[in-house]
Amino acid sequence: MKLYYANLLQGPEPMTLYRQLALIIVFMFVAGFIGTVTISTRNLQQFLIDQLASHAQDTATSLGLSLSQPMQDNDLPIMNSMVDAIFDRGFYNSIVVEPVNGGPLVERGITMDTRNVPGWFTRYVRLEIPQGDALVMSGWKQAGTVTVTSHPGYAYRELWENVTDTFWLFFLSAITMLILGLAGIHLLLKPLRRVESQAEAICNREYAIQEKLPRTRELRIMVKAMNRLAHKVNEIFTEQSNLTTRLREQAFKDPVTGLGNRHYFNRQLRNLVESPEEPAHGAVLLIELNHVDEINTTVGFQAGDRLLARAGELVTARISDCAGCSCARTAGAGFGIVAVDIRDTDVDNLAANLAGDLLQLQIEGLVTHTDVGSIGVAIWQPGDKVTDVLADADIALQTARSSGENAWYRYTPPEGNQATPGGAHTWQEHLEKAIEDGKVSLYAQDVIATATSNDKLLHREVLLRTRDTGGGLLTAGVFMPMAERMGLATRLDRLTVNRVLGQIAKAADPARYAINLSPATLHDAEFMEWLCTCLGKQPEHTSRLVFELTEYGVLKNVDKARNFIRHLQATGCGCGIDHFGRGFSSFGYLKSIGVQYLKIDGSYTRDIDKDVDNQFFVKALIDTAHSIDIKIIAEAVETAAERVALETMNVDGIQGYLAGKPEPFI
């Protein structure tokens, strides 16, 4: 959160080194151009004036000499011809012959022709046009004077050419210098850019190490310091995350099969079945292998373990393409599978395939008996209790066992009335209509900071609600999986973003809002573009938005998710991961993902005050996250005792009915 305030205080973007250097080069050349043009024009101007002066004087002298004889003879036509012969060569502005007394005898003059020279130039650069004069003699006596003014057009052209030539010379040199200079700077600054991106990464909680040290001494020291920091953080993180992984394995993993244990299975199931925000229906499959005890005693424990491990492999492979499925070893010879938001026909297919897998174990010779095991299936609906669901599955398992070798059976509720709102077709219509009509309501649930006396609000998570055909309120857990399967999730996400942005712009209330993005949206390039454009239009509000991604969505493509988060953070928004820890994934990706917080899955926080194994794991998880400056929020906190337990573990925030129920927002 500090980061946002820092962004706000930054003010206008500072100028890059590039631009500064380019400006200096341009400035230098402009100054050089002006200086050179001024000096060279002045010199050339003086030179040209002198040239014009001597030219005028020479002409006046020779004309005076030539005119002396006709003047003496008083032969005006000859004098006119002589003056014309000189004047018509075009180098003169005027030639005037005057007698000693009286008005001019011969007078020639033209207006100044300064073609190819702009008017402003002749106005600005004034040429003082010199005159030359000489006597016209009549024998010993002075008969008159001849005055010659040179034509300055040539001089102006010369001056103007000097200016334009100088301009082009400077212009081309400046362009060359800019190209060479910027290329040089580009090379010089290459290491600096790497330093910049490393520093930026550290600001975004990414601790990458720069392998190539820059040659410049100052930069090298900087990079070394940052590398040391990143290295230290990485070390601490690795240590913490190894510890956390180990604790989690001790608490939740079965060493023989590598799957979750009964503890894990029960927590998962309970969170999924009983949490109001989770998918509201699904299936539990219980698999029981026969003869495991017999193999253990007659052949040996190793053979028994081999059988269990292989069974685990087969089950894992079978559910690998089912997004909401997870499995665990629930008993000595039993496996459990939770399938979230699955259609009845798909459950039946899954059970049949698993039954086939049981035979596979016999084919592979891991077990000699033909009756390898049985499978029981139970479906849960919104409002069901975990204990009831498990009991139903048990009954189904008994039925399967008694109905034949490697059989499976799905438990059917006695009353038989299904609460699901119809088939997939009506659902889609209903949902599409809901979205089009804007019948999706937004609720918001407070997330508060712990370790503060007044329960400071961290943010409010925006939750979707819609009405079913009968008018009852449906939580996102009920309809989102369906929407996702039908490709409507991104549309719903868009709708949510639009409405929250509109609300934020209107409301004076300064709270931050967290918006959930579905996994499909996370990998939709078009959506990202749209979102960045939207956020770009309201830059003053982006610091009040946080986007929550699911761990499942992030893990599907970590690189894409990282890219997405970077883009969002560039606009000023925050990012977090929802339902963290649901799978057995490693924590390594957290180092570079750049999120501000994790919301740990409700399956870990429920009853945490009573479960020591869980406490160890959650505490280690919190320490791991804190080592890389990521905050931890606990989901589904419902009792004061849970809150106290979490607070002693330094959790940063809590969410759940204890902190506040979801309330209508828009």
Add this chain to the structure above:
Amino acid sequence: MLASAGEFTMTRQEIMKIDQEHGEYARRRVDYWQQLIRSGNQYSDLEKLRLANDFFNELEFINDAEHWGKEDYWATPLQTLVSNGGDCEDFSIAKYFTLLEMGISPERMRLTYVKALRLNQAHMVLTYFPTPDAEPLVLDNLDAEIRPANKRSDLLPVYSFNVSGLWLAKSRSSESKHVGKSTRLSPWRDVIARINSEFTR
């Protein structure tokens, strides 16, 4: 600049230096010249002309090749005085500047290129015009007497020029130093530059 009177006056020290370097006679000639310049305003124009003409006509005629080792060299008045000799141009120049210093208007004086008919030689004299369209008086080193031009049948006028026009052009161009580099110095500009350097303090 040289255009105003009083420019040729020398200090005692400068005159003593001439004594040391060129001997007593040279110093005496310069002394007399200085006196002439200073007393200029006591005389009428005609008296000034006679005094200056007589003074410089006392000097010996030496042609340039012999005198300066150059085909055509225009000496400054001081060079002419100190070396006790010159040719027609040197005398005309010396007379012109002396008369200018004595207060005669440059508008009334012209340097005139003539042909000396008896000698069949190019020659130069100083002419004086009481009014612009009058018959001028001729100050010549060949004929010591100042006479009107129409009495000088031994001379054929070729062309006269107004020194003050050149003077002004010279004054202006002296502001920029590089003129001399780009244009060949005319004898006029050359002599004026040398006069300037002699009397620049």
